[in-house]
Amino acid sequence: MKDNWIPFHRPSIGPEELLAVREVLESRWLTTGPVTQQFEREFAEFVDCKYAVAVNSCTAALHLALDSIGITAGDEVLVPSYTFAATAEVVVYLGARPVLCDSLPGGFNIDPADASSRITPKTRAIIAVHIAGEPCNLEALRQLAERHSIHLIEDAAHALPASYAGRRVGSISELTAFSFYATKTITTGEGGMLTTNDETRARRASMMRLHGIxxxxxxxxxxxxxxxxxxxxxxxxxxxxxxxxALGLAQLKKAEAFHLRRREIADLYLRRLSRIEELEMPPTGDVNVTHSWHLFILRLRPEMLATGRNDLIHQLKQAGVGTSVHFIPLHLHPYYRERYGYRSGDFPNAEDAFTRCVSLPIYPDMNEADVERVTASVEQFVQKNCRRMSICAS
Ligand SMILES: Cc1ncc(COP(=O)(O)O)c(C=O)c1O
Structure with missing residues (x-):
């Protein structure tokens, strides 16, 4: 099975990355220094922003973003429930309250109308998360932020390279946080970047990332x-x-090529799987956006199937295909239930997406045969479990 296993993710590491790391080791300057500065310059150029501040995680970049706008005890920050732990925990670090919001009906990203309904005099910011790399409706969110004089921060952990209305994510809002975690579209193992066009915010983040010195x-x-x-x-x-x-610089040089391959794989999945009524394809975003295809989140239509998402994960595992689930909404976790009183049922769109979603493997090192095996395994699951007699196997 192991030889035949298609992992959920495998980073693309080539001789360029090995050489780049070796050069740093040989230089004997291992910590922050000239290579980090070069990575910041090239990253800023890539996303077309003025300042890029390299850090050790996207979580740190989000934390520094909130610090730079002065979030403090008593403040409220709007955060989607449909996201990873990091987006909301940074609000708690600063003594503020994360106010959870629902996703768009039939989608994953934050619903600007739902967010709007949760604004109070204490609201200071909204964090938009581009789930899977599908850009949020940034125009609606910008208008909302402007109307209420609050800050708009982007959690772009999934969104390199993505663009909105012809501009790269990272160059649009006041502050944007990227992740280079091992599974992300480019990786440094662990790492992150904060981008901004505001010199004061960049200076503050730069100082606060290193002990406030x-x-x-x-x-x-x-x-x-x-x-x-x-x-x-x-x-x-x-x-x-x-x-x-050094790893980041080598990966950044390949970011466009990686993206091209991710798009090809997403297209293959979409072409094959969108024909199956029992499956719902991920939203591909508005006309004027570029999806990064960090994740391919498939959803089942449970009313058309005899079994659900957990069985699909199990059957794909049996077929040698690794998967994941993005995400268990925050309001369903013990911490958010116990500390803030959230309950299941509070965010129906986020829960609907969660209960029927599975993330399929999508990364540049997958070959055609891998993609074929994943799609064939999903098709077999539907055939075995669908309620439509005409195409059911039994
Ligand atoms: C949406 C989102 N935000 C933030 C993060 C945190 O990234 P990091 O692990 O680089 O801190 C992740 C990590 O997976 C994520 O998925």
């Missing part, structure tokens, strides 16, 4: 640095080391 603290051990430093705030330890930035 002023100036170029990372240089203090180099021949251009000084031993003297001043702590001006209680910062984080969230800087990106050169070792990982």
């Amino acid at each position: 002023s100036g170029d603290a990372w240089k203090r051990y180099s021949n251009q640095g000084s031993w003297y430093y001043e702590i001006v705030d209680a910062g984080l330890k969230a800087n990106m080391p050169d070792l990982l930035a």
Whole structure:
């Protein structure tokens, strides 16, 4: 089985990444330094923004984004329930309250109308998450933020490279956070980037990622640095080391090619699986957007099938196909139920998506045979379990 196993994800690592990491090791400068600075410059150029601040996770980038706009105890921040833990926990780190919002009907992304209904005098910001890499309706969210004088932050953990109305995600809103976690569209193992066009926010994030020490603290051990430093705030330890930035630079050079291959795989899935009535395809976004296809989230139509998502996952596993589930909505987790009183039923669209979704493998190293095996296994599941007598196997 192991040889035949199609993992849910496998990062594409080639000789370029190995060489880049080796060069850093040989330089003997392992932590934040010139390679990280180069990664920041090239990333900013790639997404077409003024400033990029490299950190050790997207979680840290989100934390620094909220810090840079001054989120503090007593504030409220709107966050979709349909997201990963990181998007909301950073609000809690700062003593503020995450106010959960529902997804669009039939979709995954935050519903601007639902978000609007949850705004109070304490609301200071909204975090939009581009689930799977499908850009949110940023125009509606921008208008909402403007109308209520609140900040719009993008959690773009899934959205490199994605674009909205002809602009790359990362260049549009006040602050955008990216992830380079092992499963993401480009990876440094662990890592993240905060992008902004605002110099003051970039400076604050840059300082707060390294203990709140002023100036170029990372240089203090180099021949251009000084031993003297001043702590001006209680910062984080969230800087990106050169070792990982080297990986990031090598991956960034391949980001377009990776994206092209992801699109091809998504197209193959869409062509084959959209013919099956029992399945619902992921939203591909508005006309004027580019989907990054970080994830391909398939949904079942349970009323047309004798069994559900968990059985599909089990049967795909038996067929040697790894899958995942994105996401268990936050309001269903013990922490959010117990601390904030959320209950199942509170966000029906998010729950509907969760109960019938499964994420299929999608990554550049998959070959045609892999894609064929995944689609054939899904088709077999439907044939075995569908309620339509004409196409059922038994
Ligand atoms: C939507 C979303 N936001 C944030 C994160 C956090 O990313 P990181 O692991 O780089 O902190 C993830 C991670 O998977 C994610 O899926």
